Amino acid sequence: MSFKDLKLNRPILRAIAEMNYDEPTPVQEMTIPLVLEKKDIIVSAQTGTGKTAAFALPILQQLFDRQDATNQAKTVKALIISPTRELAIQIADNFKAYSQYTNLTTALVFGGTSVEPQVESLKKGVDILVATPGRLLDLHKQDVINLDYVETLVLDEADLMLDMGFIDDVKKIERLCPKDKQVMLFSATMPYKVTQLASAILKDPETVKAAPISSAADNVQQLLYYVPKPKKIELCLHLLRNTIKGNIIIFRRTKYGVDKLEQTLLRNNYKAESLHGDKSQSERQQAYNNFKNKEAAILIATDVAARGLDIDQLDAVINFDLPNVPETYVHRIGRTGRAGNFGKSYSFCSADEKPYLASIQKMLFTKLEVEEDHPYPLDPQAKPIVHKKKGSKHKKGRKSEASKKNKKRWYK
Incomplete structure (x- = not known):
């Protein structure tokens, strides 16, 4: 299968051709048609399987017809939530690269850095917003971000998001978006908590599994x-x-x-x-x-x-x-x-x-x-090192010199 078979627009095909993408990876091949059909999806895929393109390309395709709105009229229509800043930066960079021959705009917000430049980029109007949960909620509270027009919500690395304690933030963000949105959940592993979250926020989702673990x-x-x-x-x-x-x-x-x-x-x-x-x-x-x-x-x-x-x-x-x-x-x-x-x-x-x-x-x-041929072998009989807490250096029941002399104290 080629990317043309996935019915993507010419400007998007041109961008991915310039990035030397020859043919879709299995996760892209399975996911892109489902996204274009507006289905909710759960994708179990690891880093390195091409999952960012699996959601970015169809999102750009869906927004393509409305790319020419004036910047001030643009509203956030696709929201991608990422657990870490590094991952958010990479996702935003990918969106910008794939959309370079369109008029679609992408903004990025994350914590640990100055908020002013991020606010300025949002004021210009954006179609796609990539964000970490904490900073997104802060800016929403300040009325800088409006999520009323979100059509697509992507939760990337959901298992890591939950490991990092973001579950309540993720649920809150999902509630701030319109009810009739499309939701995509990507996770490298599918522990019970992720399955539970998926059943709470996705409607009749299709499941995609990319390569066994x-x-x-x-x-x-x-x-x-x-x-x-x-x-x-x-x-x-x-x-x-x-x-x-x-x-x-x-x-x-x-x-x-x-x-x-x-x-x-x-x-x-x-x-x-x-x-x-x-x-x-x-x-x-x-x-x-x-x-x-x-x-x-x-x-x-x-x-x-x-x-x-x-x-x-x-x-x-x-x-x-x-x-x-x-x-x-x-x-x-x-x-x-x-x-x-x-x-x-x-x-x-x-x-x-x-x-x-x-x-x-x-x-x-x-x-x-x-590999046994190295200078620091472990004794096969070795037991784990147990670190014992050191007790007081004084013996139990130790009396002070004053007590020994039966001296009266000024306090009772």
Whole structure:
């Protein structure tokens, strides 16, 4: 199938041809016709499957006939909600690229940065609005954004949105839009909470499943290293010196862990950048740009910060900490081995992470390839390190010197 077969307009076809899109991906092929039929849809698809184009192209097609309204007369007709700023920026950039030969306008609003430029862009009139939940509700409260004319609502990365605690915001946004809108929900995984949200806000939805969850791993060689927790940094440096080359993302579970590893790598003369939720928007954008432009070879990130990042030709992924949610492992390693290329993932497993490993292998229906030839092997009998809370250094029932001397106190 070609994009022409999907009955898209010439200006849109011209834009995607210039972006070297040859033929639709499976998720685009399945989703675009349903969107054009004005159906509500639930799409289960991971990053890298082309899902942004799957909703952006038909939305632009639907709005094409009304593209020539004067800017002041334009109202928000398509609203796309994204959990993170980085993802929102990428979605808005895609909309602008696909619509470059139309008069349709796209605006972007997200938190962590100055509100004035965003207000100015909204005042000019927009057809498509891409937003993070918090900033959208703030601007709606200030009467800067009017959602009365929304015809299409897209919830992207719904599972991450709920993980980040946005469920109430999402429900509120949905209620602020007209009742007869078209709703699309995109989610990499479909936990119960996402299914519950979908049944509450979608009407007779069609379901699209793009590629089984384990297929993301098909082009990735997955290597497993058993290593004591205190030796993970040494193992990481060893592999960077001797084995792993090129562009690498290293995943850590916590912001503190990301910062600590970044400092270690910088001290060892590696060009590294880091991403996590405590960094300002400008810092995150700078780190992302430096890595994408290959000014830094290593990006250290938490899962939330890295979700949805669009990075081509990633050579390897290091799971410095194994994730406690098995689907997250698939998202991580799916960053490499994309678009027909092959990649590698290196996972470090300490004694306390063995239950996480068992869950991952159970979901993948396979055992990861164990690499035993390294300097920091884990004793197979090693037990998880238990951190005991230190008690008081004083013995129980300790009496003060005053008590011992039976001195009278001034208080009772």
